[in-house]
Structure formats: structure tokens, C-alpha cells
Amino acid sequence: MKCKVIKIGGALIEDAGLLSRLCRKFASMTSPFVIVHGGGTFAGQLAERLGVPRRMIDGRRVTDRETLEVTVMVYAGWVNKTLVARLQALGVNACGLSGCDLNLVQADRREGQSIDWGYVGDVRLVRMGTLELLLQARVVPVISPITHDGKGVLLNSNADGIAAAVAETLGMCYDVELIYCFDKKGVLTDEGSVIPCLTPSLYEKYKQSGMIHSGMIPKLDNAFKSVSNGVQAVRLIHPDDLDQPDAGTRIILEKQWMRVEQ
Numbered sequence: 001m002k003c004k005v006i007k008i009g010g011a012l013i014e015d016a017g018l019l020s021r022l023c024r025k026f027a028s029m030t031s032p033f034v035i036v037h038g039g040g041t042f043a044g045q046l047a048e049r050l051g052v053p054r055r056m057i058d059g060r061r062v063t064d065r066e067t068l069e070v071t072v073m074v075y076a077g078w079v080n081k082t083l084v085a086r087l088q089a090l091g092v093n094a095c096g097l098s099g100c101d102l103n104l105v106q107a108d109r110r111e112g113q114s115i116d117w118g119y120v121g122d123v124r125l126v127r128m129g130t131l132e133l134l135l136q137a138r139v140v141p142v143i144s145p146i147t148h149d150g151k152g153v154l155l156n157s158n159a160d161g162i163a164a165a166v167a168e169t170l171g172m173c174y175d176v177e178l179i180y181c182f183d184k185k186g187v188l189t190d191e192g193s194v195i196p197c198l199t200p201s202l203y204e205k206y207k208q209s210g211m212i213h214s215g216m217i218p219k220l221d222n223a224f225k226s227v228s229n230g231v232q233a234v235r236l237i238h239p240d241d242l243d244q245p246d247a248g249t250r251i252i253l254e255k256q257w258m259r260v261e262q
Contacts, residue, residue, distance in 0.1 A: 003135065003174035004033040007163035009182040010040025012239055013079055019086065022181070022239040027090035032135040034170070035094075035142045036163040037083060043067075043074040063118040063156045071156050072098075072146050080144040087140065094140040099147030100154065102130045105162060107147035107155050121147045121155030123162055126169040164222040168229045177233040178226050180219060185238045186249035187212065187220070197250050200224060223251040 006026075012018050026035070047054065047070045055062040063071065076098040087094035099105030107121030134141050143166065145159040160180065167178040186194040189211060195202070203220060206212040212220065223234045237248030 001174055002031045002177070003170055004029070004031065004177050004179060005036065005163055005167040005170065006033055006179045006181055006242070007036045007159060008038070008239070009159075009180075010038035010042075010079075011183045012181065013037060013083065014040045014042070015183075018183075018239055019083075022242065023083075023086045023090055023092075025239070025242045026087060026140070027092050028243070032138075032174070033140060034131065034135075034166055035083070035140065036145070036159055036166060037075075037079060037142065038145060038159040039071070039075040039079050042079060043071050046070050046074055057115055057117075060117075062116070063120050065119070068119040068154060068156060072154055075144045075156075076146040080142060084142050087142070092140055093138060094142050095134065096142045096144070098144045098154075099157065099162070103127055103150075104130050104141075104143070105147045105157070105165070106150045107157050109149060109153070109155060119153070119155050121149065121157045123147065123157055123165040126162075126165050128169050128172060131166070131170060132173065158218065158222075160219045160222045164226045164231075167226050167231045167234075171230050171232070175232045177235070178223070178231050179242070180223065180234075180236045181239045181242060182236065183238065184236075185241070186236050186247070187216065195249050197252055199252055199254050201254060220251070224253075227251050227253055 012022060052066045052070055055064060080096040084094045084096040097104055105126050106124045108124050110117050110120045110122055131141060143162060145157050145162055147155045147157040149155060167176045170176050187198055188194060227234050234251040235248045241247035
């Protein structure tokens with residue numbers, strides 16, 4: 001059976017019109033799917049209103065205790081439940097979850113590095129049985145990037161990494177397509193040119209030239225990891241193209257590229 005894992009970025013959640021169109025596309029889908037979402041700038045906005053200082057290192061947020069509390073409130077609360085409510089209004093039987101709900105996603109606190117990132121977790125496991133029960137009941141899981149360590153501690157995890165781990169886990173029982181849905185038409189060489197297929201060698205070439213940089217790098221690292229771990233298909237697309245099977249950038253291995261060329 002086919003299944004889609006769709007990661008939607010925070011920028012999409014902040015754009016009311018784009019989010020409405022995306023939710024309508026979700027409502028028209030007939031095969032099982034899972035949504036993983038980011039949080040956008042909502043957490044930063046609330047932190048500022050509450051007077052919680054931002055600690056940044058090399059452009060990345062440090063999740064200290066106060067920041068974690070704000071992040072949990074926003075990601076597992078406002079953002080998650082707003083998205084679920086929008087889907088329910090369109091007849092999608094969605095269920096909002098964080099990683100600690102039903103023990104769905106466990107993570108390890110990132111330690112042993114020169115920088116202490118605080119309450120940041122790298123995904124250790126995803127409960128296949130939990131996801132399977134929900135999908136069999138025709139429930140759409142909507143997963144926030146809040147995980148836990150299994151010992152009572154909540155962690156802030158990367159949503160791209162969660163989506164990849166969910167796709168790899170579901171790949172044991174489903175033909176999975178992992179879709180990273182964000183505010184571009186795909187991986188771009190310039191503002192108007194989409195790379196239709198991206199192989200590891202092309203990826204390295206574009207990284208070295210500076211064409212691919214910043215937040216796109218961890219997203220693509222997760223994408224290539226998923227393909228290597230058996231996920232059937234991985235694409236990066238704009239939400240308006242969610243129902244277009246050939247849109248966006250397809251992530252493939254070198255051996256798959258050779259078959260395409262032939």
C-alpha cells in the first residue's frame with residue numbers, strides 16, 4: 001500500500017492563503033498520509049512578547065529551559081491544533097500529536113559536542129505500531145517537532161529529521177513517498193530554474209559552488225539519508241504542486257540516475 005509523509009515548513013503555516021490551499025489538497029487525497037510540521041517564527045514572536053531572550057550561535061537557536069517551554073506551547077499547542085482544526089473543517093480526520101503522545105517519537109538529547117544546544121533532540125526511534133494503528137483507522141497523524149527522551153524530558157527536534165525518520169519507519173510496511181513541502185518550486189539553480197533530479201554527486205557540486213547552502217543543506221541531507229534507507233521516493237515541492245507527480249525536485253541515488261538516463 002502507498003503512503004505519503006508530508007513535511008510542511010513554518011513559512012507555509014504563516015501564510016494563511018497558502019495554508020488554505022494546502023489543506024484543500026490534503027482533503028482531496030485518497031491514500032494514507034502523515035503530516036509533520038515545523039513552527040515558523042511563531043515561537044520567536046511569543047518569546048519576544050514574554051521577554052524570553054534569544055540565544056543564537058552561528059545563526060542557530062539554543063533551546064534553553066525557558067525557550068523549550070515557549071517552543072512546546074507554540075509547536076505542540078497553537079500551531080499543531082490550528083492545523084488540525086483547519087483539516088477537520090474540511091472533513092479530514094486529523095489527530096494532532098507530539099513525540100511524547102502515545103510514545104510516538106523518542107529522541108536523544110544532543111550531547112558530547114563543543115556547543116551545548118540545550119534541549120535539542122536527535123530522533124532515536126519512531127513507533128511503527130502506533131502509526132499503523134492510526135492509519136488503519138483512517139486517521140491522519142499531524143506531528144509536531146516536540147519529542148521526548150523516554151525519561152520525562154521534552155526535547156525540540158528538527159522537523160525535517162522527524163519526517164525522514166517517520167518515512168523510513170513506515171517504509172517497512174508501505175511504499176512511502178517523502179515530500180518536503182516548502183515555499184519554493186523545488187531545489188533551484190536560480191529563482192526560476194528547478195533542478196528536476198538531484199543525485200549525491202550533483203548535490204556535492206552545488207554545495208561546493210554555494211548554489212545550495214544554509215537551511216537547504218540539512219533538509220537535503222535528510223532526504224538523501226531516507227532514499228539510502230529504502231524510502232521509495234523523495235521530492236521537494238511547492239504546496240500548490242502537491243497533486244502533480246512530476247513537479248519539484250526528485251532526490252535519487254546515482255544508480256537510479258543511470259536507469260533514468262537509459
